[in-house]
Amino acid sequence: MSQNTKSHRPASHQAYEIIRDRILNGGIPSGTKVVEEKLAQELGFSRTPIREALRQLIYEGLIVNKKVVQPTEKDLRNLFQVRILLEGFSSQAAAIYLPEEELDLLSHCIKVGREGTTEEIMEANERFHEIIVHASGNSQIIDIINRMKSIIYLFRKTVVLHQRPRLIEEHEEIYEAIKARDGQAAKQMMENHLQADLDFCLHILSSTNYKR
Template sequence: MSQGIKNSRTASHQAYEVMRDRILNGDLPSGTKIVEERLAQELGCSRTPIREALRQLEYEGLIVNKKIVQPTEKDLRNLFQVRILLEGFSSQTAAIYLPEKELDLLSQCIRIGREGTTEEVMKANERFHEIIVQASGNSQIVDILNRMQSIIYLFRKTVVLHKRPHLIEEHQKIYEAIKARDSQAAKLLMETHLQADLDFCLHILGRTNYE
């Protein structure tokens, strides 16, 4: 019996990873309806692991009402409002407590952001924010933002692929404020940075909706 449970969990995890990657890569576009029977047949498993995978994807905000999420302007504003509050606080805390070793990692992320491939820039961008969030020392903040990572990824991709102006320069200023242990400046710079991300994503979303 335990072996069956193990297999079920493995199938569920594999189904989750396949579906998540397809959503994040754009293979399953926004608004696509999820049909359990079709997915189960395609992935060679029963509908049970598919349902479990769908629950996880719904929890992460990638699926709503059996459809691939199609974020509205309100959804986008709500997401960034949470990020601005939590990452602003995290930056303030990072300026006080972040160790020198982590400062070096932030600097590396900035360098990759300037010189790396698109994929490397995406990973460096994610890592930059992750280091700062971890510096909050608050497990609730970390958990909330971890749960949002998949949906954040979609908007991060928009920012990177459409080459938002001044993105890396803003990371540099946040890094310098944290390194200088200027907690108020670090907080304000992160809040301004994320507001600029929001404004840029709204611009791209609006342009796409009318094309």
């Protein structure tokens, strides 16, 4: 996106994106106290857009009790329980309703997952799951997953950067089940895939002395 286009976006949205990206990339570490006045001064915005940006980040769960979130093991388990339920259902729906052109997009995501840079793999991973969630046709499911998207990103980094075994192979198996219009298989494979993500994250976090 060009700088000129960005300049025409609301200040609150610009502030939101800057703060969100800093949190997700570790520029503002977990546990950091969020001070509205300090952010306004540092980023060159008035306090009103900063306040609106922080409101959105609170809604998304990136800021809790005026601090950058420090997800606990319980938070991680709760997040994945919701994803397993909703994305399992969405995969079953995708096997019924996903059009052929979007099947091609899933296939492209898998190709990028095998050959892309780390950043491209992250984006392809997110897009793969997004396509399937939208195939549910359920606005409530889509809204819940969208609300969780930033927190999901934090854990997706763990999965991708630490190169979880069989990550892309599992995507391909889900894709093949959806392509074959086998809803029950697609549902089961997505549930197993997300459970494997959870188990891997818990292993990585425990091995790095992650605090509950």
